Amino acid sequence: MNGHLNxxxxxxxxxAGFLFNGTLGRKLPKWLVTTxxxxxxxxxxxxxxxxxWPLSSARLPLPYVETCPVPWIDVAALHVNFSFVLxxxxxxxxxxxxxxxxxxxxYSVGYMAHEEGYARYxxxxxxxxxxxxVLVLAGNAxxxxxxxxxxxxxxxxxxxxxxxxxxxxDAGKKAFIVNRIGxxxxxxxxxxxxxxxxxxxxxxxxxxxxxxPGWQGGVLTIIALCLMLGAAGKSxxxxxxxxxxxxxxxxxxxxxxxxxxxxxxxxxYMVARTHVLFDHAPFALGVVAAVGAATALFAATxxxxxxxxxxxxxxxxxxxxxxxxxxxxxxxxxxxxxxxxTHAFFKALLFLAAGSVIHAIGGEQDLRKMGGLCKKxxxxxxxxxxxxxxxxxxxxxxxxxxxxxxxxxxFVQGGSGRILWFVGLVTAxxxxxxxxxxxxxxxxxxxRTEGVHPHESxxxxxxxxxxxxxxxxxxxxxxxxxxxxxxxxxVGARAAExxxxxxxxxxxxAAVGVAFLGWLAAYLFYREKSTLPTQFSAALPAGYKLxxxxxxxxxxxxxxxxxxxxxxxxxALDLVVEVGILGGIAWLLGAIAKVAGAILQRWQxxxxxxxxxxxxxxxxxxxxxVLVPWTFVLATFSASHFxxxxx
Amino acid sequence: MNSLPWQEVPLTWYLLLSAVLFALGVVGFLIKRxxxxxxxxxxxxxxxxxxxxxxxAHQWGAVKGQIFVFFVMMVAAAEAAVGLAxxxxxxxxxxxxxxxxxxxxxx
Numbered sequence: 001m002n003g004h005l006n007x008x009x010x011x012x013x014x015x016a017g018f019l020f021n022g023t024l025g026r027k028l029p030k031w032l033v034t035t036x037x038x039x040x041x042x043x044x045x046x047x048x049x050x051x052x053w054p055l056s057s058a059r060l061p062l063p064y065v066e067t068c069p070v071p072w073i074d075v076a077a078l079h080v081n082f083s084f085v086l087x088x089x090x091x092x093x094x095x096x097x098x099x100x101x102x103x104x105x106x107y108s109v110g111y112m113a114h115e116e117g118y119a120r121y122x123x124x125x126x127x128x129x130x131x132x133x134v135l136v137l138a139g140n141a142x143x144x145x146x147x148x149x150x151x152x153x154x155x156x157x158x159x160x161x162x163x164x165x166x167x168x169x170d171a172g173k174k175a176f177i178v179n180r181i182g183x184x185x186x187x188x189x190x191x192x193x194x195x196x197x198x199x200x201x202x203x204x205x206x207x208x209x210x211x212x213p214g215w216q217g218g219v220l221t222i223i224a225l226c227l228m229l230g231a232a233g234k235s236x237x238x239x240x241x242x243x244x245x246x247x248x249x250x251x252x253x254x255x256x257x258x259x260x261x262x263x264x265x266x267x268x269y270m271v272a273r274t275h276v277l278f279d280h281a282p283f284a285l286g287v288v289a290a291v292g293a294a295t296a297l298f299a300a301t302x303x304x305x306x307x308x309x310x311x312x313x314x315x316x317x318x319x320x321x322x323x324x325x326x327x328x329x330x331x332x333x334x335x336x337x338x339x340x341x342t343h344a345f346f347k348a349l350l351f352l353a354a355g356s357v358i359h360a361i362g363g364e365q366d367l368r369k370m371g372g373l374c375k376k377x378x379x380x381x382x383x384x385x386x387x388x389x390x391x392x393x394x395x396x397x398x399x400x401x402x403x404x405x406x407x408x409x410x411f412v413q414g415g416s417g418r419i420l421w422f423v424g425l426v427t428a429x430x431x432x433x434x435x436x437x438x439x440x441x442x443x444x445x446x447x448r449t450e451g452v453h454p455h456e457s458x459x460x461x462x463x464x465x466x467x468x469x470x471x472x473x474x475x476x477x478x479x480x481x482x483x484x485x486x487x488x489x490x491v492g493a494r495a496a497e498x499x500x501x502x503x504x505x506x507x508x509x510a511a512v513g514v515a516f517l518g519w520l521a522a523y524l525f526y527r528e529k530s531t532l533p534t535q536f537s538a539a540l541p542a543g544y545k546l547x548x549x550x551x552x553x554x555x556x557x558x559x560x561x562x563x564x565x566x567x568x569x570x571x572a573l574d575l576v577v578e579v580g581i582l583g584g585i586a587w588l589l590g591a592i593a594k595v596a597g598a599i600l601q602r603w604q605x606x607x608x609x610x611x612x613x614x615x616x617x618x619x620x621x622x623x624x625x626v627l628v629p630w631t632f633v634l635a636t637f638s639a640s641h642f643x644x645x646x647x
Numbered sequence: 648m649n650s651l652p653w654q655e656v657p658l659t660w661y662l663l664l665s666a667v668l669f670a671l672g673v674v675g676f677l678i679k680r681x682x683x684x685x686x687x688x689x690x691x692x693x694x695x696x697x698x699x700x701x702x703x704a705h706q707w708g709a710v711k712g713q714i715f716v717f718f719v720m721m722v723a724a725a726e727a728a729v730g731l732a733x734x735x736x737x738x739x740x741x742x743x744x745x746x747x748x749x750x751x752x753x754x
Binding site (some may be wrong): 605607608609612613616 | 673676677678720746747751
């Protein structure tokens with residue numbers, strides 16, 4: 001055996017970095033802060049690498065479990081241990097989280113170099129890695145929930161990193177509060193799991209369900225739907241996606257790490273982790289697929305008309321997450337995780353490249369004020385091209401393989417799967433269009449920048465970009481067959497369809513075809529005839545306005561949820577509960593104390609001898625009570641009394 | 648040697664003496680104005696209790712009561728030391744030892 005893998009080091013190293021930089025970082029020299037901040041994820045990555053290494057020679061039996069020797073919760077029927085599980089699924093996820101996380105840490109060194117809260121930024125980033133690795137390694141739902149809440153906290157802190165800016169502080173709060181709704185679902189799901197299985201450990205739940213293949217639907221559907229609500233909150237799916245676009249207020253590397261590559265994929269990971277439950281709840285699985293497909297299309301349409309470079313990417317992230325849920329929904333978990341991985345590569349790449357652009361032109365994020373940057377930022381241009389080709393799904397870039405796997409899985413499911421496939425295909429078309437739109441607007445055409453001199457970013461930023469670009473090219477080459485076979489022990493193998501090569505080729509051809517179509521459309525719109533967009537929006541004013549205003553979802557939520565809540569808080573809760581009930585109780589308690597004090601004050605005369613007299617009187621009374629045989633006295637008294645009555 | 652035909656002093660007398668001493672202590676404690684006299688009254692009460700302890704110890708032939716007396720004496724000694732120190736401190740600041748005038752916690 002290979003002995004201990006020391007999984008606990010994976011989260012604890014970033015946590016140590018967080019403590020160090022969080023407490024001392026402000027007073028320490030910058031090079032020390034940087035060193036500690038980079039060593040933490042590097043250490044975690046090397047532990048993960050060490051765990052992955054023996055795997056390649058298949059010497060390590062998975063799943064490998066590491067449990068804290070001290071029980072965490074041990075009350076009556078509730079036994080929860082702090083346990084970490086390493087299996088194929090968590091290994092893939094860990095490699096993505098620590099690998100991409102490390103690259104983004106390096107990038108941040110250049111990007112945040114001139115920021116005020118340099119140490120604070122890195123301590124938050126390390127804190128995020130700590131919670132994310134806890135989430136991924138979790139062996140039961142409660143440990144996962146700890147990580148789940150923790151990444152939400154880190155996300156809140158980092159979105160509101162520039163908290164002096166009101167919009168950033170508000171965006172942080174919005175993300176946190178919207179996530180609470182999802183967390184509520186997760187919690188209820190957890191309670192139901194506990195009530196029905198008596199355990200929260202994923203492996204035990206899986207074993208129990210596998211032993212009862214006939215147990216379908218019913219409470220399992222409810223549990224799965226609750227978990228899906230949690231996943232929808234964390235992974236920004238309909239109807240809870242609204243926080244993610246606003247989360248772009250945070251620093252761009254944060255958007256890349258948390259709001260594109262890792263944290264937002266936690267929902268997908270959770271569904272894959274609890275896939276046995278979903279497999280026993282076909283209806284919930286259908287909901288997952290429908291939500292995923294709807295979100296993918298919905299977000300893609302909004303992405304068409306956004307002018308903020310980061311918001312385009314944010315909507316594309318929501319859309320791609322929709323793809324992953326679509327994959328989960330057709331029980332193609334390995335395809336979903338495959339897309340999760342490749343998406344982490346190319347979306348982190350695109351965000352970091354966008355950050356490089358923003359950095360170069362002095363903080364401008366509006367696509368309309370960019371243009372012609374390809375000559376000034378050659379490296380950024382090259383890597384963005386790779387990223388755009390990857391997300392649009394061109395062969396042989398990473399996105400092609402994973403997106404294809406999901407679409408294929410949806411298509412072969414038949415029935416409603418064909419509709420899902422079609423929605424996915426339309427989304428692929430839109431994705432290709434808006435990504436090439438971004439590409440043309442930012443890098444080609446005439447420069448629309450004014451008064452700035454774009455400069456290529458420092459090496460610390462370009463290095464991660466180049467590595468991620470390489471991963472975005474080759475990340476998919478492993479192929480879904482081998483990837484799926486590797487993941488199979490964790491997420492179950494798909495019922496082996498007679499692999500229809502001809503169908504596969506046709507579907508791939510269709511996907512690449514729509515990607516080309518999108519490119520062509522973007523070329524026509526934004527390169528060939530730049531008047532076309534205005535003509536279009538003029539021809540369809542209602543449609544354009546609807547998209548530009550993001551379907552008014554924020555406004556609808558504001559009117560239907562936020563406003564009534566605020567009104568209830570202000571009138572019902574503030575006036576009745578706060579002022580009336582709570583204030584009244586407080587006043588009453590005060591009045592009682594006051595009156596009692598006024599009465600008792602008389603004893604507190606300050607005259608020592610009166611105190612002494614009370615003391616003596618009390619002692620005498622006690623003595624009397626002890627010495628006098630009361631039962632005898634009372635008996636005598638009542639007897640004589642009755643005698644008197646008798647006469 | 649002929650032993651004198653004397654009777655042992657009865658238990659009741661000791662206890663009566665103890666009670667009287669204790670009552671004197673209480674009265675002194677209550678009516679005296681001088682802090683030192685009050686202090687001495689407390690000592691009187693303590694010693695009245697000591698007397699009854701010794702009496703019972705003799706009566707039952709048990710040594711516990713006598714040990715207890717030692718404890719009381721020890722505490723009383725400590726108390727006397729602390730108490731007198733406080734009294735001197737008060738007198739230095741207030742120039743009085745009338746208990747009625749010492750009714751504030753701060754000096």
